[in-house]
Amino acid sequence: MTREQLDQVEALVNEWISWDLPVSFQEYPTDQAFEMGAIGAFGDKYGDTVKVYKMGDEPKRVSFEICGGPHVDHTGQLAEDGKTFKVTKEESSSAGIRRVKAVLI
Numbered sequence: 001m002t003r004e005q006l007d008q009v010e011a012l013v014n015e016w017i018s019w020d021l022p023v024s025f026q027e028y029p030t031d032q033a034f035e036m037g038a039i040g041a042f043g044d045k046y047g048d049t050v051k052v053y054k055m056g057d058e059p060k061r062v063s064f065e066i067c068g069g070p071h072v073d074h075t076g077q078l079a080e081d082g083k084t085f086k087v088t089k090e091e092s093s094s095a096g097i098r099r100v101k102a103v104l105i
Contacts (some may be wrong), residue, residue: 001090001098006087006090006100009087009100010084010085010086010087010102013085013102014079014084014085016055016056016062016075017075017076017078017079017084017085018075018076018079019056019060019075019076020074020075020076021055021056021057021060021062021074021075021076022055022056022057022073022074023053023054023055023070023072023073023074023075024053024054025051025052025053025054025067025069025070026051026052027049027050027051027052028049028050028052029048029049030046030047030048030049030050030066033050033052033066036052036064037064038050038052038064038065038066039064039065039066040065040066041066044066046066050066051066051067051068051069052064052065052066052067053065053066053067053069053070055075056075078104083104083105084104084105085102085103085104086102086103086104086105087100087101087102088101088102088103089101
């Protein structure tokens with residue numbers, strides 16, 4: 001990815017954070033979660049049920065992912081003390097897949 005593309009990712013994530021979206025979860029059978037559009041980690045194996053976390057509600061739902069759990073109740077908490085999302089590293093993890101490492105600074 002180019003620096004310009006990474007800047008666009010940072011701007012988009014920081015916008016979502018500023019929306020102060022609620023973060024919630026629900027457990028689903030794994031097959032149903034994927035049918036509903038949940039995203040899981042590439043190559044991970046899951047049990048019969050999974051927790052699916054979502055950030056925001058339609059039309060401002062920005063994430064719907066299988067996850068062990070978030071560290072916030074709403075996205076605005078990520079901006080406390082003036083912090084912003086910043087990409088620190090980007091690389092290829094496999095064919096057609098990019099991995100981004102980011103921090104809140």
